[in-house]
Amino acid sequence: MPELEAVIGLEIHVQLATRTKMFCGCALSFGDEPNVHTCPICLAHPGVLPVPNEEAIAYALKIGLALDCEIAPRSIFHRKNYFYPDNPKAYQISQYDIPICGPGKLGDIRITRAHLEEDAAKTIHAGSTGRIHGSTASLVDFNRGGTPLVEIVTEPDLRGAAEAAEWARLLRETVRQLDVSNVNMEEGSLRIDANVSVRPAGSTELGTKTELKNMNSFRFVQRGIEAELERQRGIVDAGGTVEQETLHFDPTSGDLTSLRSKEEAHDYRYFPEPDLVAIVATEAMIAAARASLPELPAARQARYEGEGLDEAQARLLAADPGQAEYFEAVLAASTAPEPRVVANWVTGELTAALRGAEIDEDYGSPTVAPAALAELIGATAAKTISHGSGRQVLAILVETGEGDVAAIVEREGLAQMGGDDGELARIVAAAIEGDPAAAEQIRNGNGKAIGAIVGVVMRETKGRADGGEVNRLIREQLGL
């Protein structure tokens, strides 16, 4: 039997962090007392009409451009009709055949579309079933109802659970940097559904898919898809066929439960929303959205890799635009910039020092001025001070906020011990004298034995000596 290949597409709902709701003037909120952010419009009183949120349209354009989508010059809203307590109009205003953002891509994954719609209210069904049928009461909080959403749909281009979760992280990071959403999965401002199917490797046809709903962390996305792939492979291996259905993944038990099958699928009776006119994305609107785009993670990572950073380093920086800007500022302040070395200091030594000082760094107003770190890196590169001394200077920079690296080096006596004044040579000589056994082993060709003498020298010099120079002096004094 041929191996079964995973075929996965994602549907991502992004709550937009606009000031007000999609079609009325109510403020957006999270965690407030229930039903305080409501009005006749979002409660669907008789006679009310929706008016689209201009900011939400601008945000959708930013997302579309960041995902390399074609922007529809004229897109329209549709009504998606369904009867449920979380949906007071009994229809959701969404987009159907002409979404604001058409085909695009992020990384290697093709985007089918990204469209604007409104969020539903929150419901809790009381009673034994936890579902609307048979519940004794349903509690509804309309605060969330009408929050602007962008739904992003991918092509089924993902080939594994880990790849899907990894790509979803890139998408989250990309949207986060657009500053249009909080993209917080726990709070529900980023929600991911997955369409999962399997097929014989090499086949180009699609198998029957199931839809996995609302997995509220990237880990659960991965685990949910893994569990579903295993279930589907089991069915196919046993000669069965996968049924089209919607499934809920329970991360605690690892169980998948069916929410509804194809037979129960809604007929949403989509039709063009007569209360709204078309969204006409003008050249000016698109230009404004494009001008407001930051350099996005994928592009930034590629640029850094081009500058010589390794992939992990580049991705780390690209995922944190504040830190990346800081990195670039240090690089700009450096006299002989070596991007890879600067990146190591920024993502390694500095991050460790900040963590050690329990500082939650805001790179907008950095603890260590970029020029100071540039000077410090320059001093270690020029071997004016050793790496170890550099680390000590950095700790002082972080703790005191001082900015004069040379003064600290001078005050703390951390200047690297060179060969000129003969002091290092004297300390090396004393160390050899103090450990004749090791000296003998080195002479006899046991290179490892040199470590013991280097250690003594470093201790004596408090790390100010350059390791290479110490090695050279030992060998010189032993006549090797």
Add this chain to the structure above:
Amino acid sequence: MADLLDLTVAEAAAKIAAGEVSAEEYGAAWRAAAAGDDLNAYLWTADEGAGETDWTGAGESAPPGAGEETPYGANPAAPADSGPLGGVPIAIKDIFTTQGIPTTAGSKILEGYRPPYTATAVRKLTAAGARVLGKTNMDEFAMGSSNENSAYGPVRNPWDRDRVPGGSSGGSAAVVAGGLAPAALGTDTGGSIRQPASLCGIVGLKPTYGAISRFGMIAFASSLDQCGPLTRDVADAALLLGVMEGKDPLDATSVGLDGAIALPTREDLSGLRFGVPKEIGEAALDAGVRAVFEATIARIEELGGEIAEVALPHAEHGISAYYVIAPAEASSNLARYDGVRYGQRVAGDEDLVTMYEETRAQGFGAEVKRRVMLGTYALSSGYYDAYYGQAQKVRTRIAGDFDAAFAEVDFVVTPTSPSVAFGLGEKTADPLAMYLNDFFTVPMSLAGIPAISIPAGLAAPEGAAAGAPGLPVGFQIAAPAFGEQKLLEAAHALEGALDFAAAAGDAAPWRGGARA
């Protein structure tokens, strides 16, 4: 007192502004008249009070929060004698939300509902100094042509109480014709202002779609619904339109009319071309109505107007398209009435779903249920293209017919309704016969263009005994989109020549004829 009630709105407002008539006295006279409603035309009148938000003019003091900014604009100001409608009470179809005042849309499902906000059109009237005189009876959710679909009983035609006033704005037409209000607000989706105006012998204007905000107008068919005035004469229609038109930030489909509407002054029709659709020749039309239509055409020519034949080849499919589009939109618009947030709730014994089902089963009348089912079916997966999609194509063709006609003529004219007022109960058993009432009015609704019905004469009902008293016949004039001013000028000139009030004489109910 009778003198006061004989004034048109424009005359009364002018006299009040000039200090010749007291606003209090004028308002009190109309409230007394409204309180004497014996046509079942009002569902609520100002004398009943509105509790906390009494800005009707009936109360002693200014309403709380008067003049304050709300999320929907300024609250209606305190009773004022100024403004273009200073001190004039106006009847409002019960489909418009009025803050704190019962608003039912003629349905049991909204019984007891007091909206938390006021419709833009009503707000504009009150901001211009008008008062809400009462809320008028109507076909449930504006679905009907006879007012017999109201959950609160049928309205009687003031010309003959055994006959219908037309619908769905039957209450609004009856109060104006019956001397119970100087003017009224209605809504027109497929003829719901023009047809009752025709059957009651008054003026009814459906403006261009988008001329007046729909915010606060309870939706029936959103792409067709438009608000407009029902008045005694064309000048009053112009006055009310001028106050209400305008782009509303709360209605994304509103555009307003470009420039203010002036009171019409034209007295001749020279240089204007009137197109008569050739399809009228074969249309099912009562002989009396046809005679009045032909006499009116002759009158147009006497006034210097030119008559030309035009073709509206797709108009005959208007009713079919309308009865797909309107129910489809209605099925979606009416899905919100679930008994949870407002209005009537019928508690289910078992669970939430039962409560929903019982509330809707008991809250909606037969015609509403019929249209919700029709519309749901038309939008269903697999049927959408054949029904809704096809109907939209017909709609586009009909708009194209009018475009072609208006390239040749200034106006298209037709009878408003194929018959005079019919008897109560006469057509209730046959929904299709009822739907044909809209034959001449639906095409303009589908095209989104303005049309006015003016009373043109009297005709005896089909099959009536010789010498039977005549009933009003309306004449419809349609103009290109946003051509309201020109339309009102032509209607005004024709109105002057027809002098319907004189022709009706003592038979006119507001003169005490049929009401005596």
